[in-house]
Amino acid sequence: MKPLNSTERFSLGRLFDARLLPLLITLALFLLMFGYGSVAYRGFFSLQVFLNLFIDNAFLLIVAVGMTFVVISGGIDLSVGGVVAVTTMISATLIQNHHLSLWVVTPLVLGMGALFGAFQGVLIQYFRLQPFIVTLGGLFLTRGLCFLINIESITITDPVYTSLAEYRFAIFGCFVSANVVIALVVFAVAIWLAHYSTFGRVIYAIGGNERSAMLMGLPVARTKVLVYTLSGFCAALGGVTFTFYMLSGYGLHAQGMELDALAATVIGGTLLTGGVGYITGTLFGVMILGVIQTLITFDGTLSSWWTRIAIGALLCIFCVMQRLLERHSTGKKRDSIGHQKGVKAAPPARQPEAASLGPNLTLEQPHGV
Amino acid sequence: MNANTPLPAAPALPILHMRGIDKRFPGVHALKNVEFRLFPGEVHTLMGQNGAGKSTLIKVLTGVHPADAGEITLAGQQVHLTAPEAAEAAGIRTVYQEVNLCPNLSVAENIYIGRFPKRAGRIDWATLNRAAADLLAGLALHIDVTRPLNTYPIAVQQMVAIARALSVDARILILDEPTSSLDEDEVQKLFTVLRQLKARGMAILFVTHFLEQTYGISDRITVLRNGELEGEYRVDELPRLTLIHKMVGRQIDLESLNQPQANAATAGETFLNARDAGHSGGVQGLDLEIRAGEVLGLGGLLGSGRTETARLLFGVDGCDSGQLAVGGKQAHFKSPHDAIQHGIGYCPEDRKTEGIIADLSVRENIILALQAKRGLFRYLPKKRQYAIADEYIKQLGIKTPDADRPIGLLSGGNQQKALLARWMATDPKMLILDEPTRGIDVAAKLEIMDQVLALTRKGLAILFISSEMGEVVRVSHRIAVLRDRRKVGELPAGSVDEQAVFQLIAGGEQ
Amino acid sequence: QAADKLVLGFAQVGAESEWRTANTESVKSSAKEAGVELKFSDAQQKQENQIKAIRSYIAQKVDVIAFSPVVESGWEPVLREAKAAKIPVILTDRAVKVSDDSLYTSFIGSDFLEEGRRGGRWLADHYKGVTGPIAIAELQGTVGSAPAIDRHNGLIEVIKSDDRFKIIASQSGDFTRAGGKQVMEAFLKSHAKEINVVYAHNDDMAIGAIQAIEEAGLKPGKDIIVVSFDATKGGFQAMMAGKMNVSVECSPLLGPQLMETAKLVAAGKPVPKRIVTKETVYPMETAAAAFPSRKY
C-alpha cells in the first residue's frame, strides 16, 4: 500500500523505509500473538479461527476506517458507536415494523449517516468547535435517538435480510460472511482514497498543518466537512453490517465502539495529532484487538476481572513493544526534547538512511570558487 | 501615504493594482491607505522594516485577511479574493513568509498537491515524483523527493516552497522572503529562474531584507513604512542609502555594515571545549573551542552540519562520543535544561517550530528561558516580568503594541528579536545564534550585531551561524569551517575574506 | 485428550452487578463439583463479544455451549453455525427470539416480566383497603436493558387496572447505588412530600434510594415503601434493618441445573425445553428467617 515507492529504482533504503517500519512492527507483533495462541491452545491454529477474526470484526474495521480518515485530518469522531446503534435501530424498525425492503432501507440509512457526519463537520469547520465535543454530543444524540425510537430490541425476521446475513462464502472448507466482503471492499476503496486520490492527500495535508494547507490553496473547509461525512457514512455502513451480524436493532448495540475504533486506529500507527496514518495499519489494529479477545476466550479460565486486566496488559505489552522496537530500529535515539515521535511541531526527524546511504543532497560549487 | 512622491510613469497597464488598502488588527493599524501596482514582466520588490506591513499586504491580496477598505483590480477587473484557494484560481501563486508546507507529506506531494498528475483516476506517483525531481533539479537541488518534507533542513524546505510556486504557470508570483535561509548560491539559482519567468511576462512580487538581492533582481521597489506607502521607485533611481533612509526614516551608516567588526583583543578564557564530540547520525569528531569574549563563526554550506553542531552543544542531541567541557570541567548535557544551567543559550534557526511559542505573549516568551533556568518555584513576579520584557522591547526595538500580545501575531523579524531577548534575559555566558538575522531588516540587523558585539565585550562567548558568509566573516574572531558534518579547518577572521572560507569548504586544506 | 471430561463453553455477559457475579460464581463452582471442564468468557456487557466467544467455542469444538443472552434478539446466525457444527446450546437466565426453536436445546432461567408482576401484586396486596392516591417513584434500570423493560411492564400490567396507583416520577439509575441515590435525591426535592412508594428495579438502586431518603430525614420502609428486586445480600440486610419492604427474588444460582442439563444433553438424553428456576418473594418480615440460608 505504500504508494511512494512505485517510482524509480529499487533501493535498500526503500525496503526499510522508516515510514513503513511501524506497520511492519505491528504486523510482526500480530503474527507473534497469533503464533503464541497456536502453540498454547488446541484448535487455535486453524483457518477458520483466522477468518473468524474478520467475520467478528468486519463492522469494526469499517467504522475504524472512517475513524482513521478523521484522525489523520487531525480530528476525532466519538459519535460512531451511536451512529452504528441508531442505524441498526432505524433499519430494524423500517424493515420489521414498516416492512420496507432492504434495498430501500440501506441506502436511506447510509444517507442519514453521511448527512449526520456532514452536520458534525459543518459545526466543526464553520463554527470552529472542537471535534471532541461536537462528536461527543453526536454520540449522546444518536444513542438518545435510539431510545426515542424504541427502548426494546427489535429482531429482524425479514427473509431477504436474514438470508443475506446468514449467507456464507466458502474458502478452503472454511467460510466468511457477506460482511467480510463488504469490509474488504471498504478497505480497498479506503486505500485508494488515502493514497491515490487528491481528496485523501489533502486530508493528510490538513492533518500535517491545517493553516499551511489553507495557505497552499487547498480546499480545507470542504475536505474537513467531507471527512466527517465519510466517517458518518462508514459508521452507518458499519451499522448496516452490524445489523447483518446481529439481525436486530437495539439502542445498546455497539457500546463503546468509538473507543475500540479509536484504539484500532491508534494501534495501527495513526497519530492522534494528525497527518500520519495508514489504512493498513488500522486493519492490523482491528486484527490485534480481535486476536487479544480470541486468546482470552480460548484460554477460558480467566475470571471477569482478570479478563479486563489481561486485555489491558496485552494492550500495554503490545504498545510498549511497538514503541521500543520503533525507537530501537530507527537507530537514532530521540533527541532530548522530541516529545514523542511526530508531534506536529517536531523538529525535522533526521533519519538514518541519510547517514548510511550517503548524502543525496548535492550542491553545485559555491559561487566564486 | 506620501503625496509628494509622484508615481513613476507606468510602462503598461498594471496586472495588479491595489488601491486605498486599509487593514487593522486589534491594537495595530497594519496598513494605512496603501497603493501598490505590479506590472507584467517585472520583478517588483516590496521593502520595509520588520512589521512595516509587507506580509499583511500580501495576505490581503491573496484573501487570507479581508481588507477593511480598498479595492484590488487584476488585469483591469475588480476582484474580491476571499481565500487563498480563490487567489490560486485567479492565477496568483504565493510563497508566504516562513515555510508554509505540510511537514508530513513528501517533497513531491508538497510541490504538486492540488494538481496531481492522474492516470486512470488515480494519482500517478511515478510521474509525480519524476516531475518533482526534475523541477528541483532545475533549482540545483538533488534530493529524494519521496521523503517527508520534515526530514530536510529548513533551507531545503524553503526551496521546496519556491518550487511549488514555480510548478505552475501563473500570472503573478509572490515571494515573501523566500531567501531568508538560502545560501548565496541557491539565491543565484533562484534568480536565474526568476529572470526566465520575467522574460515570459510574469509579474513577480518579491520581498527581501537583503539589499544586494534587491538590487540584483528588481526593476522597481515599493517602500512601506509603518503601514504607510512611502513611495514607488524604479530601482535605478534609488541609491541604497536613500532606500534605507526611506525604509527606516533616519540616516544609517551603511559602511559599518561592511566593515569587519570584531577586534581580536577581547578573547579570554576558554568557556566551552568540545573534544572529538559527536552524535550518532549527526556531526562527528568535533573539536571546538569557544572562548569568553569571542565570536566563533561557523562556516559551511547548506546541510554541512552547522545546526547539528549547535544542537549537540546545547544538549538537544546527546553527545554520545567524545566529550564536552565547560570552564575546564567535564559536562554532560542530557537536555537543553542542563546546557542552560551551564549558562548556554540557543536561538534556533527554525523560529516557528523550535523558537516561539505562538500563543504565549511576548512577555512570557521573553522570560521563558530565564524562568526555566530559575526552576518551577522561584517564579518571577509579574512586575519583574514586565520590567524585563519592556526593557528588551525597548532595547531591541521590538515592534509590538504591548508586552501582552501573543508573539505569533508579531511580524517575523520582531519574533526573532524577541527570541534573542529571551536568551539575553538569562544572562548567559555563551550564546549559540543559529541564523539570528534571518528575516531581519537592515537597521535591526545592525542593531542586533551591535548587541552581539557589545555582549562579547562584556565577556560573552558566541557561536555564530549564518548562511550569509559575509556576515560571518565580519563579526567573527575565528571561523570554524564544516563540511559533510565534520570540521575541516579553522581560520582567524580579520585577515580572511569570504573567498578563503569558500576555498576551505571546497576542499583546499588550510 | 481428556476425552471423557465434558467441555462446556459458557459465555457470560459481564460482571456488571452483584447478581451477575453470583451467577458466574455459581456456574464455576458447580462445574468444578460436577467435574465439567468449563471454558468461561466474559463479554464486558457487549453482545458482539458474546457472539465472538460462541464462535470461538465452535472453533474449539466444545461439547456444549451455554450463555446468558442479555438481549433476546440477534442470535440466529451464530446459533445456526453452532447447529451446523452439531454443538448443543443451552440458554440461561433469559430466552432468545429465534424463528427456529431447534436452534437451542433448553432454556433455564427466570422471567423478569413475572417478577415485575410479583412486585406489583405485592404492592396491590400491601395497599389492600387503603384509599388512594398512591404515588410511585420508579427507579429504572439501564435504559433499554431487558430487566428494566420487563420489570417496568410487569408493574404496569398489574396497576393499570387500579387507579389508586400512579407513577409520578420515573428515571433511570443505571442499576447502581450511586445512580439510585442521585435520582432519588432529585425526586425528593421536586416531589417533596408526595412519594409513597419507591419501585426500584434492583436492590442496589434501592439501597442508594434508601440512603437518600434517610438523608432527607424520612424513614424508608415506613414513610416511603421500598419495593425492589433480586434479593441480594445487601437487600436482605436492608430488609432486616426495616428499611426495605420487599425484594422479589431473581435467583442467580443456575449453576447446578445448568451442569445437570449439560450432562444430559451431551449424553443425547431428552431435556425439557424450558426449565424455570424456583423464585420467591421476600417481604421484610420473612427476611431474617431466610437470611442464613442465602448464598449470595
Add this chain to the structure above:
Amino acid sequence: MNQTSNTGGMRARGAALARHPLFLPLLALVALLLLNRAFNPHFFQIVNQDGHWFGSLIDILNRASPLALVALGMTPVIATRGVDVSVGAVVAISAATAAVLIGGQMHIVNGVETYASNVPMSVAILAALGVGLLCGLWNGTLVAWVGMQPIIATLILMVAGRGIAQLLTAGQIVTIYYQPYFYLGAGYLFGLPFAVYLVAAVLGLLWWLMKHTALGLFITAIGINPVASGFAGIKARTITLCVYAFCGLSAGLAGLLISSNVKSADGNNAGLLMELDAILAVTLGGTSLGGGHFSLIGTLIGALIIQTLTYTTYSIGVPPEANLVVKAIVVFVVCVTQSDVVKKLVIRERMTLEGGR
C-alpha cells in the same frame, strides 16, 4: 453629562464582561438554573435544618464535587495536549481500596450498634490516595517516558483498571459500615457539605500553583509547542509526569468521595463514563483540547453545568429514554453559542445597533 459618561463606562464594562471567556459558560449555567426554577418554585430555596443547609442547590454542589475534582485534575493534562481516559477506572480503584481496607463490621454490643474498621481510617484514605497517585504516575510514565499517545496510554488503565478494582472487591459491591468514613462524602462542615471544601481546597492548591509558581506558564508552553518549550529549557517530561500524577491523585480523591457517599464501592460501576463527563466539563469551561491556555474556574463551571443538567433531567420529569437527547441538545447549544461565529454575529448586531442610534 456626568450621567452619560457614567452609563457609557458601564456599557463599556458590560461589553468587556460579555467578552470574558467565562461569560458564556456562566450564562449557560444560569440559564439552566432558571429553567429549573421555572419548573420547581422551591428550587432556589435553601433551608437550614439543625445547622445544615438543605436545598437543590446544595445537592447540586455536593453531587458535582467528585466530577469537579476529576475535571480539575484533568485540566492541566488537557492543557499539555494530553487526555486521561482512565480517570473513571482510577475512581473505581481508589474507592475499592478504601472500601476493602475500611470495610468494617457492625457489632451489636448491648443493643448499641458500634462500628469498627479493619485498618485505621487514615491509613485507608492514604492508601486510596496513594493508589490514585500511582495510577497517575503509571499513565505519566507511559506518556512522558515511553512516548505513547496519551489516549492509548490511558486507555490501557481504563480497561485494566476496572479489572483491578473488581479484583480488589472480588467482584462484589463492598459495603462500608464504618460511620466516621461517611463524613467525607456526606458530612457537613459549617453547614455545607464537606466535599465542597475539598473541591475548594484542590482548586485553591491548583490556583496557587498556577499563579505563584511557573507551573501554569510551563504547562501552557508545553501545550502550545512542546518542542520549542524544550528548547527554552523546560523539562517537559517531568512536568508531564507530574500533571498525570496529579490527575490520578484527584481521581483518587473523587473515588473516596463517591465511595463514602454511597457507603460502598462498586468496582464495575463507580465512576463509569466519568472520563467523558470530565473532558466535557473541561471543554465546556473553554479549555481547548488542542492544549495551551486553560481555565480552572471554567472547568468548575463546566462541571456544575453538567451536574445541573443531570439534576434537571431528573427533577423536571424528562422521561429516562430522552435523557441523552436532552444532554446532546444542551451540549450543542452551549458550544454553538460559545463559538466565535455566533459571538461575532452578536457583536456585530450590537455594533450596528449602537451605530444606528
